[in-house]
Amino acid sequence: MRLKLASEKETIALGVRIGKALKPGAVVLLHGELGAGKTTFARGLARGAGCRGRVSSPTFALAHLYRGKRLDVHHLDLYRLKAGEDGELGLDELLADPRGAVVVEWPDAARSSWPKDRLELTLAHAPPGRTAALKATGPASRKILESLP
Ligand SMILES: Nc1ncnc2c1ncn2[C@@H]1O[C@H](COP(=O)(O)OP(=O)(O)OP(=O)(O)O)[C@@H](O)[C@H]1O
Numbered sequence: 001m002r003l004k005l006a007s008e009k010e011t012i013a014l015g016v017r018i019g020k021a022l023k024p025g026a027v028v029l030l031h032g033e034l035g036a037g038k039t040t041f042a043r044g045l046a047r048g049a050g051c052r053g054r055v056s057s058p059t060f061a062l063a064h065l066y067r068g069k070r071l072d073v074h075h076l077d078l079y080r081l082k083a084g085e086d087g088e089l090g091l092d093e094l095l096a097d098p099r100g101a102v103v104v105e106w107p108d109a110a111r112s113s114w115p116k117d118r119l120e121l122t123l124a125h126a127p128p129g130r131t132a133a134l135k136a137t138g139p140a141s142r143k144i145l146e147s148l149p
C-alpha cells in the first residue's frame with residue numbers, strides 16, 4: 001500500500017488508523033531517514049490504540065510505554081543503539097508482553113530480534129510532504145491491514 005502524506009496531520013491520521021486495528025502482539029517497524037515522520041506516526045498509532053499518556057518504560061531504557069485500556073504500546077527508538085548491544089536490551093521480554101504492541105524506530109539496529117510476521121512502514125521525504133509504503137509480512141499483520149478503518 002502506497003500513500004501520500006501531505007502534512008503532519010496526515011501522518012498522524014495514518015498512525016491513528018493503524019492503531020485502531022492493532023492487536024496485542026503486533027510489531028510495527030518504522031523505516032525512514034532522520035525527520036521522515038516516524039515519531040509523529042508512532043504518536044498517532046498510540047492514540048488510535050486508545051492510549052493516553054506517554055511514560056518511560058519501567059524496564060527498558062530506549063522505550064516509552066503508552067498505557068491503554070485495550071492495549072499498551074511500547075514505542076522504541078533504537079537510533080542510539082550500538083551494534084551488538086541488542087542482546088542486552090531485554091527485547092524478548094517486551095515482545096512477549098501479552099497486552100502490548102511494539103512500534104520501533106530504527107529497527108535495523110536489532111535486525112534479528114523481530115518476529116517474521118510484522119508490519120513494515122517506510123516513510124520518505126517528498127517535500128513539502130512525505131510518502132508512505134506499508135506492507136505486511138505474515139498472516140497476523142495482513143489481518144491488521146485488511147481490518148484498517
Ligand atoms: N506528512 C508530513 N508532511 C510534512 N511534515 C511532516 C509530515 N509528517 C511529519 N512531519 C514533520 O516532520 C518532522 C520530523 O518528524 P518526526 O520527528 O516524526 O521524524 P522522525 O522520523 O521520528 O525523525 P528521527 O529520525 O529524528 O527520529 C516533524 O516536524 C513533523 O511535524
Ligand SMILES: [Mg+2]
Binds near residue numbers: 038039040077
Ligand atoms: Mg523519531
